[in-house]
Every structure is written in C-alpha cells, then in structure tokens.
Amino acid sequence: DQGEAMVTSDRIAVMNAGKIEQIDDPYTLYNRPKSEFVAGFIGRTNLLDARQKDGRVEFDGFALDANHFEQPDALKSASGELRFSVRPQTLRLHVATPGTPLSPWMVESAVVERAYLGETWDYVVSPKGSNLRLRVTTLPNQIHKVGDAIWVEFDAEQMVPLA
Secondary structure (H helix, E strand, O other), X not given: OHHHHHHHOOOEEEEEOOEEEEEEOHHHHHHOOOOHHHHHHOOOOEEEEEEEEOOEEEEOOXXXXXXXXXXXXXXXXXXXXXXXXXXXXXXXXXOOOOOOOOOOOEEEEEEEEEEEOOOOEEEEEEEOXXXXXXXXXXXXXXXXXXXXXXXEEOOHHHEEEOO
C-alpha cells in the first residue's frame, strides 16, 4: 500500500519487474520521481512530452523558457526529447492571467471536465491549440464550469524531468 508506506517509512524502494527504480525518503520519492514508473506509482501525475528548441521547452501547443526550470542541468544533459511529471495540485487555475498576459508560466486553456470531491475539485483542462489533457486539483471554493476559458499556471520548481 503506497499510502501506508509513505506514512511509516524513512526510505522506500520502488521496484518494477524486479528492478529497483528509486530508493528515497517519501518526500523526495513523491516530489522528485526519477522515472515515469515511480511518478505514476506514487500518486497521480500529468506526464508531458516536450522537446528542447532554441532555449525553450516546447509542449503540445505551448512553450516555456528553459532557463527558468528548477533543474536546468537535467534539461541540458537530456537529448532533444523530454518527459515531465507535473502533479495535479502543483498547477494553479486563474480566471484571468495575473500580471502580464505574456507570463512564461501561464497557458491559456479551457475546462473540459470537472468533478467535485468535497475537499477538492478535480478538473481536466486543455491548453489552447493543444490536444493535451491536464488534471488539476483545486480548493473547493475554486469553481469553474466546463467550457470556461481559464489560465493554467505552471510552477517551474514542480515540473520534474524524468529519465
């Protein structure tokens, strides 16, 4: 049981098909997974494919400045193709873009699904001009309707490049 292991352990080893994928403390395992398997095994995540080009990281339909990522060395050592783990609770939704509309971490999007879970809302949003579907978890007082135009704010510190 992943939840029980997170609560009772100082260190956890995650194995996949008899191979150790990662050994770490629960906080690091959850917030800095080293592989796609670990990211998906320990909690929910959005897996985003990207490509580096001209100092930017290009996703399906939008791009972010590579210099602002938390782990720029991991980006530099990677080949052109990248994959990121982005946890749903690390994304923020805004009705209007705060500050400048050209903020490098804001992506114009639309709400495509929602589910009220009592303690949270679980949204699925799609960036404008993209086929991506991003899961976003918000507080219960952040109410958006399906079809609403919305801005998704990414947190560079929470976008984890995977091996």
